[in-house]
Amino acid sequence: MKQPLAYVHPDAKIANNVVIEPFVTIDKNVVIGEGTHIGSNVTILEGARIGKNCRIFPGAVISAIPQDLKFQGEETTVEIGDNTTLRECVTVNRGTAAKGKTVVGSNCLIMAYSHIAHDCVVGDHVIISNATQVAGEVDIDNYAVIGGGTLIHQFSHIGAHVMIQGGSLVNKDIPPYIKVGRNPISYAGINSIGLRRRNFSNETICNIQEIYRYLYQSAMNHTEALERIEAELPATKERDEVVLFVRNSKRGIIKGYL
Incomplete structure (x- = not known):
């Protein structure tokens, strides 16, 4: 269901039961799966591949070109899995020649004002809380939970089932199954509750x-x-x-x- 005030490029491939609210912009070379709901004022640019039953809230920008001076206009993508929610004003940049794509897995929740930069790979069931900033080529494994306002250095690797305290500065890799916090960031035990x-x-x-x-x-x-x-x-x-x-x-x- 497309509102007349939305713009959808004729070459975009949109499943029949996708909801598109007013003032949405969907560029060419975009694929959106069944049951996805696109909120008002969302911008989905060239190279986006969005799965089934996703929810994208107002103001999000998906598949803008990377903020990387090495980017030379190469054809790259953003891939978002099924059942993932992107809240208000989330930004996910497409890849560069380094990996060719930025990936956000299935069943993820990316909260408001978070940014996922070029060539990141985010696994399934990941929660990224409000205003988290993820630099380029970061890997975040399945079931990681990242507290709000966290800053993650480029090329970092965050293991599965990790929980990160809000406001953390992540500049090293974080092995799986643990909690981390304090300043500077350090090990704080295993994530037993999770x-x-x-x-x-x-x-x-x-x-x-x-x-x-x-x-x-x-x-x-x-x-x-x-x-x-x-x-x-x-x-x-x-x-x-x-x-x-x-x-x-x-x-x-x-x-x-x-």
Whole structure:
């Protein structure tokens, strides 16, 4: 259902039951899936790929060109999964030649005034709270929860099931399953409440706690801690995920208690 006061480029591919409110602009080379609702004054520019049953609130701008001086007009996209909500004035920039696309997964909630820059990859079930600013080429894994007003440095990696305190300055990678906060940002324990809500067993949560005792509550450096973790703790999906994350970290992981 398209309002007469909206502009939809004739080359855009819009499913039949998409709701488009007044003063919306939809450019060419845009695809929008069934059941999506586009609020008034939303701007959806070239290269947007929006899934089914999404909700985009007034003032959002999707797939504007990246704020990256290396961008040379290459053909890139923004991909937004099914059942994702973008609240008022959210901005999601399209990719550059680095990755070719910016991705926001399914079942995400991106709250008002947040920005997701070029070439970011946001997983499924992610919550990004109000006025969070995500710089270019950041990876945010599934079920991460990011507090309002957080600033995330480019190229950072945020692991799955992480919870970040509002107002944080993220300048290092954050391994999965933990809470972080304070200033400067540091480890604040595992995200046990979030894990229980997602049906992690008590045994699994205890195993994750033990992993982080080696990493953050021992006198060992990270290399020594990883070796001890692999040698002394039982092999589990969670153990191997943490070990792989830390070993592959390009920026280094956040510090322990300060």
